[in-house]
Amino acid sequence: MEKHVVVIYPHPDDESFGASGTIAQYRKQGIPVTYLCGTLGEMGRNMGSPLFANRETLPDIRKEELINACAKLDVELRMLGYRDKTIEFEDRDEVSEHLKGILEEIQPSLVLTHYPEYAVHPDHNAMGAAAIEAVRLMDPENRPKVWAQAISNGHVKELGKPDISNDVTPVFDHKMDVILAHKSQASGILGQFQENWATEDMKEAAKKQLGKEQFYIWDFRE
Amino acid sequence: MKPIEHEKVQQLMQTYINKDVYIHLETTNGAYAGHFNDKAYNVGAYIRNAKLNYSQAKLIGDGKSYRAGLKTELGWVYAEGLTDWTMHKEDQLLLAGHDREGRLMVALHISETPLGQ
Secondary structure (H helix, E strand, O other): OOOOEEEEEOOOOHHHHHHHHHHHHHHHOOOOEEEEEOOOOOOOOEOOOOOOOOOOOHHHHHHHHHHHHHHHHOOEEEEOOOOOOOHHHOOHHHHHHHHHHHHHHHOOOEEEEEOOOOOOOHHHHHHHHHHHHHHHHOOHHHOOEEEEEOOOOOHHHHHOOOOEEEEOHHHHHHHHHHHHHOHHHHHHHHHHHHHHOOOOOHHHHHHHHHOEEEEEEOOOOO | OEEOOHHHHHHHHHOOOOOEEEEEEEEEOOOOHHHHOOOOOOOEEEEEEEEEEEEEEEEEEOOOOEEEEEEEOOOEEEEEEEOEEEEEOOOEEEEEEEOOOOEEEEEEEEEOOOOOO
16 A cells, blocks of 8 residues: 655646546555646647637646645645756756755655656656656665656557556546646646547547556656 | 737737746647657757846737747847737736647747746
8 A cells, every 4th residue: 555646747737638547546545645746738729619728827837736636635735846848958867856846845655746757748857757767766675666657659569568457447537637637738638638539438448548547657767 | 728819918928028038838748649640759848937038029810820039139039829818917928839738839928927837
């Protein structure tokens, strides 16, 4: 049984699409979960459907959506204050030290993050790399396990099958509810899935795409 | 935001002439363009809070989408595909272009005060 789970992703909604089923399952067991959210998704392209956001109002809107989603998931939220699309340009050591300080304070038994170079968005790759480096810098005796999430096309071919394949369909209603808390992003992203399954309703299409949450266990042996 | 009203936005652009202004200029097709379509090529660029001064401003288009050009002392600022506009915090003129799904494709913001971080 985990002691405390820390989720490290760069954007409001990464936690919902990527790991909210797994998070919900941990919360059901009474395990505390903290989400370290890197940015406020300031540069997101989805502006709501119908349109209700613009580039200047989006950060405040996404912050509120993030707070709502975390309330629904019953997780502690910490916002790290980086800016969307710039994490890979920050000093990597500084970001790792920043994360390490928080991890040493929380002392989690498990960290969920993105798999560097296999997570499509440059912020995902940079945040995942910084998170893994942060754990690597910790005293090996206190290191949490790291589960890294790959989402790029064809990652299974290169990395093999994920070590963890978590069926979250039993909590999928909850997952959808959390995703929909991100109002400005949800319909745009879900719509993209639906294009592939045009005959089904949105929830069934989403379940096919998001019903399984998969992770690779990071190997820290040098 | 609302569809661009040509005369109104043209007039607003002119109110910033010969003043130091802060510009946000952006274009993108999103970080996932190549992920969802392997024939697509990811492009994107933005500059935020570039400080400049322009002497001439024009908005030209066909009623559906517009091009904006600002003439500066040493060069130009240009954005194409603008469809919508709004005033933000009274002194910030926001122009943007969206695709059919409402996703932002291009943005040009002009402000007398620095834009939010």
